Amino acid sequence: MKRILVVGGGLIGIRHLAAVAAHPECHLVGLVDPDMSVAPQLNRFADMTQVTEQVDGVIIATPTGLHARHGVYAAERGWHMLIEKPVASDLAGAQDLSRAVEKAGVGSLVGHHRRYHRSAQQLKHLIAKGDIGTPVCANLIWAMRKPDEYFKGNWRTAGGSPVMINLVHDIDFLRFVVDDIVATTALRGTSLRGTARIESGAVSLAFANGATGTICFADTTPSPWGFEAATGENPNIGTTGQDMMWIIGTNGGVSFPSMTLWSGKDWSAPAQKTSLDVNANKKPPLDAQLDHFIEVMNGAQPLIDVTDATRTLATALAIEEQLSPQLKGVANG
Template sequence: MKRILVVGGGLIGIRHVGAAQAHPGCHLVGLADPDMSLAPNVPRFADMAEVTDPVDGVIIATPTDLHARHGTHAAKRGWHMLIEKPVAGDLTGAQALRDAVARAGVGSLVGHHRRYHAAVQQLKAMIAAGTVGRVVCANLIWAMRKPDDYFAGNWRAAGGSPVMINLVHDIDILRFVVGEIAAVSALRGAGLRGDTRIESGAVALAFENGATGTISFADTSPSPWGFEAGTGENPNIGTTGQDMMWIMGTEGAVSFPSMTLWSGTDWGQPAQRVPVQKAENAKTPLEAQLDHFLDVIDGAEPLIDVADATRTLDVALQIEGQLASTVKGAIYA
C-alpha cells in the first residue's frame, strides 16, 4: 500500500482524492488545502507543511504558480510526486523544480494524462514504426465555446488563455507522437469577450525531424473538433467522436482519434483506406496514470517527468508570449 497525500482540493484535486480512495494499492493520507470545508470525510490539513504522517507519494493539484514551491517542498521531504500540468508557471520555476527533484533523488511524474490514452499510445507506435512513412506535416484543431461564467469571478477573468489551460495538452501530444518542437510562430485572433484575453489564434510549428505542423484554436467557437470532444474524456464536454488531428507522411496519413489510416503514393490513384483496429482504454487515463505513479514510486521510468514536461511548458510559453505581445488591433486595421 502506497501512502498518498493530495495537495489542492479543486476540481481535479477532488478527482485525485476519489481515485486514491478507490485504488486497492493506495492509502489516502489526506487532503491538504486551506479551505477546510472541502472533503470533510477524509483527513484534512490546511497546508502540506502540517503533515507529519508518513507519505510515499504526493499528488500536487494546486494552482500552476504554486507547483514549483509545493514540488520543492515535497522533494525536500523525500516524497515522490505527481504534479498536475503545466509543471510550473514559468521556466525558472520548472527548472528549479527539476533541479530539486534531481538533488533529492525522488521520482516525478507530470499529469499530461492524455499520454495514457490507448489510442495515443497506438498512434505513437504507428508513427514510430513508419506506418505513414516519414512524417511531413501535422494539423490539429481545438475549438469550443466556453461559457461566459467560466471566466466570471475567478482568476480567469484577467487571463484564462486557452494556451496554458488547453493547448498545453495538445502541444504535449504533438511532442510525444511526432517529435520535439524546434520553433513556433503564432498569430492572435480578435478578442470577442474583451481585448486583454487571448481567445483564439493560429500557430505554426517546426519539428526537429523536419516536419511542420499547425494548430488552430479558439475558446469562442462551438465546434465538434477538439481532443475532449473527439475522445469523450471529459464528462463536462459533449462527445462528438470527430477527428481533430491529422498526420501526413511520405507513405500515407492517419487521423485521430478515429485512427483512420490511408495509404498510397500514386497521385493518379485515390488513397486507399487501411483497416486499423483502434485501441480502446482498459481504464480511464486518470486511473492508468495513478497505476503508473505507484510504479514510479517503486522506481519505474516515468512516462513524463518534470524535465520532459518543462520542454512542453517551454513551447507553450513561447506561443503564449508571441500572442500576448500582439499589439491590440494592429493586425486587424
C-alpha cells in the same frame, strides 16, 4: 501499499482523492488544503508542513503558480511526486523544481494524462514503426465555445488565455506522438468578447524530426473538433467523435481519434483507406496514470517527468509570448 498524500482540493484534486481511495495498492494519507471545509471526513491538513505521517508519494493538484514551491518542498521531504499540468507557471520555477527532484533523488511524474489514452499510445507506435513513412506534416484543431459564465467575475476575464489552459495539452500530445517541438510562430485572431484576452489564433510548428505542423485554436466557436469532444474524455464537454488531428507522411497519413489510415504512392491513384481497430481504454486515463505513479515510486522510468514537462511548458510559454505583443497592439488600438 503506497501511502499517498493529495495536495489541493479543487475539481481535479477531488478526482485524485477518489482514485487513490479506490486503488487497492494505495493508502490515502489525507488532503492538504487551506479550506478545511473541503472533504472534512478525511485526515485534513491546512499546510504541507503539518504532515507528520509517513508519506511515499504526493499528488500536487494546487493552482499552477504553486506547483514549483510545493514540488520543491515535497522533494526536500523525500516524497515522490505526481504534479498536475502545466508543471509550473514559468520556466524558472520548473527548472528549480527539476534541480530539487534530481538532488533529492525522488521520482517525478507530471499529469499530462492524454498520454495514457491507449489510442494515443497506439498512434505513437504506428508513427514510430513507419506505417505512414517519414512524418511530414501534423495538423490539429482545438475549437469550442466556452460559456460566458466561465469568464464572469474571475481571473479568466483578462487572463484566461486558451494557450495555457487548453493548448498546453495539445502541445504535449503532439510532442508525444510526433517529436519534440523546436520552433513556433503564432498569429493572434480577433477578440470577439470585447476584452483584450487571447481567444483564438493559429500556430506553426517545427519538429525535431524535420516535420512541420499547425494548430488552429479558438474558445469562441462551437465546433465538433477538439480532443475532449473527439474522445469524450471530459463529461462537461459534449462528445462528437470527430477527428481533430491529421498526420501525413511519405507513405500516407492517419487521422485521430478514428485511427483511419491512408496509404498510397503518388497522385496517379487515390489514396487507399484502412480503418484500424482503435485501442480502447481499459481504465480511465487518470486511473492508468495512478497505476504508473506507483510504478515510478518503485523505480520505473516515468512517461513524462518534470524535465520533459518543462519542454512542453517552454513551447506553450513561447506561443503565449508571441501572441502578447499582438495582444497589446489590439488593446491599445
